[in-house]
Amino acid sequence: MVSKTQSIPGVNVDPAELQKFATLAHRWWDPNSEFKPLHDINPLRLQLIDELAGLQGKRVVDVGCGGGILSESMSARGADVTGIDLGEKALKVAELHRLESGANVNYRLIEVEALAQEQPGSFDVVTCMEMLEHVPDPAAVVRACATLVKQGGHVFFSTLNRNPKSYLFAVIGAEYVLNMLPKGTHEYAKFIKPSELAEWAREAGLTVSGMRGMSYNPLRKHYSLGTDVSVNYIMHTVK
Numbered sequence: 434m435v436s437k438t439q440s441i442p443g444v445n446v447d448p449a450e451l452q453k454f455a456t457l458a459h460r461w462w463d464p465n466s467e468f469k470p471l472h473d474i475n476p477l478r479l480q481l482i483d484e485l486a487g488l489q490g491k492r493v494v495d496v497g498c499g500g501g502i503l504s505e506s507m508s509a510r511g512a513d514v515t516g517i518d519l520g521e522k523a524l525k526v527a528e529l530h531r532l533e534s535g536a537n538v539n540y541r542l543i544e545v546e547a548l549a550q551e552q553p554g555s556f557d558v559v560t561c562m563e564m565l566e567h568v569p570d571p572a573a574v575v576r577a578c579a580t581l582v583k584q585g586g587h588v589f590f591s592t593l594n595r596n597p598k599s600y601l602f603a604v605i606g607a608e609y610v611l612n613m614l615p616k617g618t619h620e621y622a623k624f625i626k627p628s629e630l631a632e633w634a635r636e637a638g639l640t641v642s643g644m645r646g647m648s649y650n651p652l653r654k655h656y657s658l659g660t661d662v663s664v665n666y667i668m669h670t671v672k
């Protein structure tokens with residue numbers, strides 16, 4: 434299924450993108466489902482965020498939290514987490530899982546731009562992972578994340594780079610060869626170059642402090658963090 438970018442006027446959302454995740458939402462916490470890549474990369478990104486921002490006792494907002502894989506793990510590191518998404522089904526799954534796990538996460542169905550108006554400068558850490566490539570106006574999400582974070586706080590973005598290698602690995606490889614993701618999960622045109630993301634971040638008043646690549650080795654079926662940002666990458670910014 435290939436979605437068309439069609440946003441709701443006044444709202445920075447592509448309903449077809451939300452629908453993709455709604456269809457699969459009940460499988461969010463199955464580590465062998467379509468969400469396996471998120472489960473597999475989670476320990477790596479969690480460790481990086483904790484090392485750079487120190488999660489214990491911090492107020493964190495996880496933007497586009499989905500079923501809550503990262504949100505719950507950050508709460509397990511001692512953070513007070515708010516998880517927001519516009520996918521109703523994903524949030525219901527997240528809430529049910531939270532009730533079982535007892536995680537300290539408050540889930541809300543709210544646009545990041547609306548939360549930014551409601552609670553500017555309120556969070557020590559903002560995470561926005563694997564979400565920017567699914568919205569019509571990613572720069573507006575970056576601006577909202579910058580508004581949400583306190584002065585001196587940390588904002589983490591992760592997304593897919595846009596180049597022939599990322600097309601080969603993230604679309605052809607993951608969706609068509611290895612069947613790791615449903616076909617149509619990603620639209621190449623929405624992938625974001627680090628230079629573009631860095632510019633949006635700077636325009637929003639954030640300083641880019643570093644970048645790490647997340648690479649997948651199909652032979653070892655293993656993800657690792659490193660310097661190769663050609664496919665999936667995490668950008669660390671500070672306000």
Ligand SMILES: C[S@@+](CC[C@H](N)C(=O)[O-])C[C@H]1O[C@@H](n2cnc3c(N)ncnc32)[C@H](O)[C@@H]1O
Nearest residue numbers: 445446471497498499518519520562563564567
């Ligand atoms: C690939 S999932 C990533 C989930 C989570 N961030 C993670 O990395 O584990 C993308 C998420 O973005 C959400 N999403 C898409 N468009 C959104 C929007 N405009 N506002 C908030 N969430 C959105 C989807 O509902 C989905 O939960």
